[in-house]
Amino acid sequence: MKRCILALAVFACFSQASARRVQVVATYPYIAEIVEKVGGENVRVHALARGDWNPHTIVPRPSFIAHLRKADLLVINGGQLEIGWLPPLLNQANNPKIQAGTSGLLDLSGAVTMIDVPSSVSRAQGDVHPEGNPHYYLDPANIPILAEAVAERLSEMEPGSAAVFSANLKSFSDSWAVKLSEWENRLKPLSGAMVIEYHKNFDYFMRRFQLKLAGTLEPLPGIPPTSRHIEGLEQIIKNTHIRFILQDIYNPDAAARHLSQKYKIPMVALPHDVGAVPGAEGIVTLFDEIVGRLTHE
Ligand SMILES: [Zn+2]
Structure with missing residues (x-):
């Protein structure tokens, strides 16, 4: 009997701990890395695409929909980098938490200034970058800005962990600044x-x-x-x-x-x-x- 109660208590404890974790899906591995750094123990993050794939033309796997279904938060690159593959998956996953216009969808392109934004609305034939160049995260100085956007959104979703996210963000950004000046020198x-x-x-x-x-x-x-x-x-x-x-x-x-x-x-x-x-x-x-x-x- 005693053992049984102990087992129940351990189970309750574990399920409570896992319930506090925000389930995050990231479209690309670099985003998953940022979310992990900022979210730490309080998030569980999964990247859909692999880093060695062409990011413009991801061929979806069946597991993508399962991941999208259980997500509390979806973090995307935006700037239409995912336009060729993500929208039908979002439809199929039919998860109201991560639909456009909800706080469960974070488009990181909103946090940075895009370059090569066309002045006319007409899309040049075949250009996969009609909203400007979406590869903004390859400027390493943009990475802490993206991390800040992630921390802000996670804090809105889990106000009780806001101090943890903020501390994680600070330590990530501080060590990033050291690396950035090293890259600048090299x-x-x-x-x-x-x-x-x-x-x-x-x-x-x-x-x-x-x-x-x-x-x-x-x-x-x-x-x-x-x-x-x-x-x-x-x-x-x-x-x-x-x-x-x-x-x-x-x-x-x-x-x-x-x-x-x-x-x-x-x-x-x-x-x-x-x-x-x-x-x-x-x-x-x-x-x-x-x-x-x-x-x-
Ligand atoms: Zn491109």
């Missing part, structure tokens, strides 16, 4: 360097560290390179000292490789999310890896 020698990139993944990163974009291999975001477009790029290469050709890890690299060999310009493959390549297993090591690959360290 990248200083590259300031002013001209680069070509395949997709407009690193525009925010380049703006932060004063790298200059000379052109992209894609004629428009999401449109594969054409021979006519490559000819135009070759004219730029002949007239400019191009330091790197940046390639992401999920698009075909044949065009970048061709230009790299023909004009003896180093091609650098860069990870775009946590888990994109071995060595980029966390949000800090993601940027360590990017900086390391650019500086050959």
Whole structure:
């Protein structure tokens, strides 16, 4: 009898502890990392996409809907990065807690200033970035801003844990500031360097560290390179000292490789999310890896 009561008490205790945890679903691994840092023990977070997938064209798995069904909070990148895959899943999951317009949906793009926002509403044909460039989180200075937005939302949902979220945010942001100045120092020698990139993944990163974009291999975001477009790029290469050709890890690299060999310009493959390549297993090591690959360290 005594043992039974003890078992019941332990069970009650455990179920109470798990009930306090906010169930969070993040669309991408970098978001899950931020939520974990800020939420700590008080959240349970699951990332839908893997970091080595093309973030624009995620092929959903059946488990995605199950995760969305039990979520208290869904945190997305926004800026239409998820437009090609998330809306039908949200419909199917039919979870009223995380629908648009509720506090259970947090769109992180609202916390930052987007670049390349088109001045006209007409969407250029095929451009996958009609609302501006959604790869804002690759500016490491934006990461603490996103963490703050997460802390704010979690505190609204769980006011009793607000002090914990706020303390977690402070310790994360403080250690991030140290890393940011380290990355700034390491990248200083590259300031002013001209680069070509395949997709407009690193525009925010380049703006932060004063790298200059000379052109992209894609004629428009999401449109594969054409021979006519490559000819135009070759004219730029002949007239400019191009330091790197940046390639992401999920698009075909044949065009970048061709230009790299023909004009003896180093091609650098860069990870775009946590888990994109071995060595980029966390949000800090993601940027360590990017900086390391650019500086050959
Ligand atoms: Zn993109």
